[in-house]
Amino acid sequence: MSASSIAVIGSVAFDTLETPVGRADDELGGSATHFAVAASFFTRVHLVAPVGTDFPADARTYLASRGIDLSGLETREGTTFRWHGRYHEDVNHRDTLHLDLGVFGGFQPTVTSPAREAGIVFLGNIDPTLQRGVLEQFPSPSLVGLDTMNHWIDEARAPLEALLPRIDLLVVNDEEARLLARERNVAKAARRILALGAKTVLVKRGEYGAILFSPNSVFAVPAFPLEEVFDPTGAGDTFAGGMLGWLAHTGDRSEKNLRRAIVYGTVLASFVVEDFGGRRMRDLDRDAIERRYRQFVALTEF
Amino acid sequence: MSASSIAVIGSVAFDTLETPVGRADDELGGSATHFAVAASFFTRVHLVAPVGTDFPADARTYLASRGIDLSGLETREGTTFRWHGRYHEDVNHRDTLHLDLGVFGGFQPTVTSPAREAGIVFLGNIDPTLQRGVLEQFPSPSLVGLDTMNHWIDEARAPLEALLPRIDLLVVNDEEARLLARERNVAKAARRILALGAKTVLVKRGEYGAILFSPNSVFAVPAFPLEEVFDPTGAGDTFAGGMLGWLAHTGDRSEKNLRRAIVYGTVLASFVVEDFGGRRMRDLDRDAIERRYRQFVALTEF
Numbered sequence: 001m002s003a004s005s006i007a008v009i010g011s012v013a014f015d016t017l018e019t020p021v022g023r024a025d026d027e028l029g030g031s032a033t034h035f036a037v038a039a040s041f042f043t044r045v046h047l048v049a050p051v052g053t054d055f056p057a058d059a060r061t062y063l064a065s066r067g068i069d070l071s072g073l074e075t076r077e078g079t080t081f082r083w084h085g086r087y088h089e090d091v092n093h094r095d096t097l098h099l100d101l102g103v104f105g106g107f108q109p110t111v112t113s114p115a116r117e118a119g120i121v122f123l124g125n126i127d128p129t130l131q132r133g134v135l136e137q138f139p140s141p142s143l144v145g146l147d148t149m150n151h152w153i154d155e156a157r158a159p160l161e162a163l164l165p166r167i168d169l170l171v172v173n174d175e176e177a178r179l180l181a182r183e184r185n186v187a188k189a190a191r192r193i194l195a196l197g198a199k200t201v202l203v204k205r206g207e208y209g210a211i212l213f214s215p216n217s218v219f220a221v222p223a224f225p226l227e228e229v230f231d232p233t234g235a236g237d238t239f240a241g242g243m244l245g246w247l248a249h250t251g252d253r254s255e256k257n258l259r260r261a262i263v264y265g266t267v268l269a270s271f272v273v274e275d276f277g278g279r280r281m282r283d284l285d286r287d288a289i290e291r292r293y294r295q296f297v298a299l300t301e302f
Numbered sequence: 303m304s305a306s307s308i309a310v311i312g313s314v315a316f317d318t319l320e321t322p323v324g325r326a327d328d329e330l331g332g333s334a335t336h337f338a339v340a341a342s343f344f345t346r347v348h349l350v351a352p353v354g355t356d357f358p359a360d361a362r363t364y365l366a367s368r369g370i371d372l373s374g375l376e377t378r379e380g381t382t383f384r385w386h387g388r389y390h391e392d393v394n395h396r397d398t399l400h401l402d403l404g405v406f407g408g409f410q411p412t413v414t415s416p417a418r419e420a421g422i423v424f425l426g427n428i429d430p431t432l433q434r435g436v437l438e439q440f441p442s443p444s445l446v447g448l449d450t451m452n453h454w455i456d457e458a459r460a461p462l463e464a465l466l467p468r469i470d471l472l473v474v475n476d477e478e479a480r481l482l483a484r485e486r487n488v489a490k491a492a493r494r495i496l497a498l499g500a501k502t503v504l505v506k507r508g509e510y511g512a513i514l515f516s517p518n519s520v521f522a523v524p525a526f527p528l529e530e531v532f533d534p535t536g537a538g539d540t541f542a543g544g545m546l547g548w549l550a551h552t553g554d555r556s557e558k559n560l561r562r563a564i565v566y567g568t569v570l571a572s573f574v575v576e577d578f579g580g581r582r583m584r585d586l587d588r589d590a591i592e593r594r595y596r597q598f599v600a601l602t603e604f
Contacts, residue, residue, distance in 0.1 A: 089486060090486070184391060184392070185528075185529060185530065185531070186527065187527040187528060187529040188529045188530075190527075191529070205510065208507065208510035208511070208524075209510070209511070209522075209524055211524070211527050213527075217600070218527055218601055219601065219602070219604070220511075220524035220525075220526075220527060220601050220602060221524060221602070221604075222510075222511055222513070222522035222523060222524050223522075224522075225488065225489040225492075225513050225515075225520055225522055226487075226489060227487060227489040227490045227493070228487065228490075229487070256604070259603075259604035260604055262604070263604055298519070299520055299521065299522050300521070300522060300523070300602065301561075302521070302523075302558070302561035302562055302564070302565055
């Protein structure tokens, strides 16, 4: 198949971030934003998300400058989603100090053209019932990715499981995979999730890399051993955006290209953690991405 | 250089092992045993360790059947080192229920021929002052590996640091690397350890793989995503034994071959965790090792 665009449904937010190295206030964030910016290095992205009337013009200008289609960015009466988090010394752990869903609270996504024509759909981490409602608005997506979290696995297991047979790529971390499969061993957990119907399962392991489980193969990559992880916010969404962006760009769904896509996801994620929120992505370009891709080859080849 | 033999100094023990899947009593174990058995698939190994008068003939017969030179296995009046451990549901954590050093308590290693002629020396996890005393008994080793643990980093930092400039390969886990370097970030910690004098640092990350840090390169590998980790005892020593065994066998210290050696370490470690203690190694052969090496290539290539 040929190159296609991606529609992403999820949150656009402002994040206040405290990490062991400092603090940043009101950084443009949210799962759909991080995904869209990463994917935009490779392909056209349609962003479907609600923002409040407080959403500033400069944020809109930035996203548009990345070629992201904002016709699905719905401005609603109220405030934009805000999150304030603090990371521990071990940045794999964090506390939510404040959370205000704002207009994201009553989000009922409506997908219009041109987003409806996207070949790839990424259902960000929202209520599985909403994810299903979104998915049904796409006439013929060729690849559907889905992200979820412990909260939905606990509170909405039935609709989530019902959705899995329609999902080509489930994106979860170790803990979510274990919880969803009710199985401690990650490899076994992934097998059970495949048996529930997802075509492939990507298990993200943060600083330890990622593993892709397919019915007939397994692909494991380490992460970049970075000397400074400034702020891990958005790393997982950036990974998914880089990965699906590459697949959309190339239009090649072979196992070999899927593996390359995962390396691009790893590469994009290694950039986003180098500064607060999505700041590092603002001065990134394809040359820097290609250089780091080659560094990753050098890091892993034997 | 040509192929050479390896001398390993460390513990030979009997382990009682409790894991989430069962229990095994009095399994032949100890760091030097696991290392020696793994390395013996590739090269001749000289085992330097003390055992008590209770050490049974069948254990000796087994080790000799692997081609391991037991002339340095010193029988002393008393009992062989015994350890009883229980792993948690998360097998990355374990408790020591009982420990009896036996004759290992007063271990003063003496290295005689043919062990003295070994080209590669692996100093297992013992008091750094003893490690230095052992090292000085080797006239001209071409590669020296060293394992240590939190206890020695805390209690014997000065002699340990003094030894590092004589070490070609330091083998530690994440936590030990952080403690030794007094630095949370593992990549930075490894840099500091290189600055302390170790030529290369291998950071073992258990189920997440391993990273080799050299002054001019970094090599990262994932571990095998195993569906059953039966018992992780000995995995780290088996990794080191497989790695150095391959280097001894090939006599090739190029960066490329060092990377292959790490993959062989990964492969050997993936076998040992499949059964209690070192049981899985008893029916292993080079064909099975080569098959899994090729599986690892398939797992990681992109």
